[in-house]
Amino acid sequence: MHGEPAYAAGFEHFDYVNPDAPKGGILRLGVVANGYDSFNPYVIGTVSAVGVGAYVYDTLLVKSSDEPFSAYGLIAESLETPEDRSYVVFNLREQARFQDGEPITAEDVKFSFELLTTEGHPLFRNYYGDVRAVTVEGPHRVRFDFKETENRELPLILGQLPVLPQHYWQDRTFGDNGLTAPVGSGPYRIGDFDAGRSITFTRVDDYWAADLGVRRGKFNFDRIHYDYYTDETVALEAFKSGDYDFRRESSAKSWATAYTGTPFEQGRIVVEELEHHKPMGMQAFVINSRRPQFADPRVRRALAMAFDFEWANTNLFYGQYTRTDSYFENSDLASSGLPDGRELEILEGYRDQLPDAVFESEYHPPTTNGPNGLRANLRKAVELFKEAGFEIRNRKMVHVATGEPLTFEFLLRSKTFERIALPFKANLAKLGIDAEVRLVDTTQYVQRVRRFDFDVVSLVIAQSDSPGNEQREFWGSYNVDVVGSRNYAGVSDPVVDDLVEQIIQAPDRQELVYRTRALDRVLLHGHYVIPQWHMTMDRVAYWSKLERPEALPKDGFDLDTWWIDPDAE
Structure with missing residues (x-):
C-alpha cells in the first residue's frame, strides 16, 4: 500500500510458514452456532457454512x-x-x-x-x-x-x-x-456434510497453486472437519474429551478455570497464549442510534456511565483484560491525548460541526476507579439525561415532553454474555431504566442485526493496520439504511463521511495515520458504542498432535500454517 513490499519477486515462501511441513491427517474443529443453510458466503439472507469463503x-x-x-x-x-x-x-x-x-x-x-x-x-x-x-x-x-x-x-x-x-x-x-x-478454485472442496450440523473440506490433490510462494507451507491437512455446537459449555467439554483438536478460547472465566484435568497434566493438550501485534478494533456494546431514544449523544454517553468494567474485569474476567478506548486499539492509528499538529489541522476544518470535547478533552470510557466509583458515574448519568430532556418520575427515567419511559433491549446470541449484560442491567435499573436481555439463536440474531432490528448489541468492529474502503461500510451515511451493511450504530455524519474519504485518499502512511486518528477521535466523542475490552494475545488450546511454525506473524497465529505430527497422532 505504501513503500516497498517486504518480499522480493519470486520469493519461495512467507517467513512465518514451515515450507517442509508434512501433509496429511484431519483437523477437527468446533464452531458454536445454530447450523447453516447455504454454501454461498457472498449473499445476504442465508447463513453460510463456516470456511467456504476461505477454503x-x-x-x-x-x-x-x-x-x-x-x-x-x-x-x-x-x-x-x-x-x-x-x-x-x-x-x-x-x-x-x-x-x-x-x-x-x-x-x-x-x-x-x-x-x-x-x-x-x-x-x-x-x-x-x-x-x-x-x-x-x-x-x-x-x-x-x-x-x-x-x-x-x-x-x-x-x-x-x-x-x-x-x-x-x-x-x-x-x-x-x-x-x-459449488465449483471453486481454492485448496479445498466441500466433501461430506450433515446439513447444519457438520461439514468436511477435502484438500484438492492437484491444487494448481500448491507450489507458489504464497501457498507453500499452508493448507497441510488432508481434511478439515467442523462440528456445530449450540452451547459453549458443551463445545468446551467436547474439546476436552477429544472430539475436536483446536480451540480458541474467548471466555476469561473458562481460560482461568476450565483447562484442567488429565489431558492437560499429561501434556496431551497444549495451552498457549500467543502474542500478536494487530489492531484490535472495537469490541463494544453498539448502540443503534437510529432508535429515537438513542438519537441524542448525551443519552448514549449516559448509558456508558452505568457499565462497570472494573467490577467485571475483577469478578468475571480474572483481571485478564484491558479497557478499550480506541476504534483502532493496539496500533499507531489510535488517537490519544489532545489533538495537535497535523491531526489538529485536519480537525480544525470541521470545528463548527464538532462538539468542543473533541478539541478540549481526551476520550476515556467511564471508569469506576477512584472515590465513590459507580455512584459518581450514575450521578453524572442523571445530569446527562436531564440535559437531554429526561427526568426520573416514580423511579422511572422518562422523557419530559412525552412522558415515555426509557426502555431498551440487549440482543445476545451467546449465553456467556448474559453474565456481563445482567449486572449492566442492574446498574441501569438504579437510573430508572428498564433494560431487557434477550438471547436468540444464531440465525435470528444474524437476520436481526442485518436489518438493524436491535437496540443494543455486543459486536466486534474489526480493523486492519491499513484502513480504507471498508470504513465507508462501517460509518458511511449512505449505508445507514442499507440492509446488510456494517454501519451497525447508524452513524450519519457529514464530518465522518468526509474523514473516511480522506483516509481512502491518503497519499502516504504518515498522512493515513493522522487522518485515521482524526476519525477515531470524532467517532469516540460521538458515543456510538460503550467500549468493552481487549487483550494482545490469543488464548489457544490444542491436542499435541498439532504442530505450528515457531515464527508468528504480526497479525498473530495462522491455523492454515499448522500441520499434524504423524507420530504424535
Whole structure:
C-alpha cells in the first residue's frame, strides 16, 4: 500500500510458514452456532457454512500477515498500475484452474466482479464503488478503470476479489444455490456434510497453486472437519474429551478455570497464549442510534456511565483484560491525548460541526476507579439525561415532553454474555431504566442485526493496520439504511463521511495515520458504542498432535500454517 513490499519477486515462501511441513491427517474443529443453510458466503439472507469463503475460492492477490498491507500474486501473476493508481491491470497465471479443471480467465474475473456487485452482499457494492469500468483485454488480462478518485487502495482491494467460475454460475441463480456444493478454485472442496450440523473440506490433490510462494507451507491437512455446537459449555467439554483438536478460547472465566484435568497434566493438550501485534478494533456494546431514544449523544454517553468494567474485569474476567478506548486499539492509528499538529489541522476544518470535547478533552470510557466509583458515574448519568430532556418520575427515567419511559433491549446470541449484560442491567435499573436481555439463536440474531432490528448489541468492529474502503461500510451515511451493511450504530455524519474519504485518499502512511486518528477521535466523542475490552494475545488450546511454525506473524497465529505430527497422532 505504501513503500516497498517486504518480499522480493519470486520469493519461495512467507517467513512465518514451515515450507517442509508434512501433509496429511484431519483437523477437527468446533464452531458454536445454530447450523447453516447455504454454501454461498457472498449473499445476504442465508447463513453460510463456516470456511467456504476461505477454503473453496481463491483470490487475485494474497495479503501478507506480517506487513500493514502488502499483497502478492495468487491467481494474478503480475499487475500494472500507474503512479496515480487510476487503473489496474491484472495478468492472470495461465496455469490457474478451477476445481473442475477449467482454466481461470479474464472473463471469469469480470463476471465475478459484476455478479458480486449486483447480486452479492451490499458490502461488495460499497467496497468496489469507485470502479468505473472492467475491460477484458485478453484471455488472461483484465483491466479495471476507476472513477475520478484518489482511492490508492483500489488495486490492492480488487486483489481480494474471489474469482467465481462463469461456466458454473451463468445458468444458476446466485442466491438460491443452497446446499449444492459449488465449483471453486481454492485448496479445498466441500466433501461430506450433515446439513447444519457438520461439514468436511477435502484438500484438492492437484491444487494448481500448491507450489507458489504464497501457498507453500499452508493448507497441510488432508481434511478439515467442523462440528456445530449450540452451547459453549458443551463445545468446551467436547474439546476436552477429544472430539475436536483446536480451540480458541474467548471466555476469561473458562481460560482461568476450565483447562484442567488429565489431558492437560499429561501434556496431551497444549495451552498457549500467543502474542500478536494487530489492531484490535472495537469490541463494544453498539448502540443503534437510529432508535429515537438513542438519537441524542448525551443519552448514549449516559448509558456508558452505568457499565462497570472494573467490577467485571475483577469478578468475571480474572483481571485478564484491558479497557478499550480506541476504534483502532493496539496500533499507531489510535488517537490519544489532545489533538495537535497535523491531526489538529485536519480537525480544525470541521470545528463548527464538532462538539468542543473533541478539541478540549481526551476520550476515556467511564471508569469506576477512584472515590465513590459507580455512584459518581450514575450521578453524572442523571445530569446527562436531564440535559437531554429526561427526568426520573416514580423511579422511572422518562422523557419530559412525552412522558415515555426509557426502555431498551440487549440482543445476545451467546449465553456467556448474559453474565456481563445482567449486572449492566442492574446498574441501569438504579437510573430508572428498564433494560431487557434477550438471547436468540444464531440465525435470528444474524437476520436481526442485518436489518438493524436491535437496540443494543455486543459486536466486534474489526480493523486492519491499513484502513480504507471498508470504513465507508462501517460509518458511511449512505449505508445507514442499507440492509446488510456494517454501519451497525447508524452513524450519519457529514464530518465522518468526509474523514473516511480522506483516509481512502491518503497519499502516504504518515498522512493515513493522522487522518485515521482524526476519525477515531470524532467517532469516540460521538458515543456510538460503550467500549468493552481487549487483550494482545490469543488464548489457544490444542491436542499435541498439532504442530505450528515457531515464527508468528504480526497479525498473530495462522491455523492454515499448522500441520499434524504423524507420530504424535
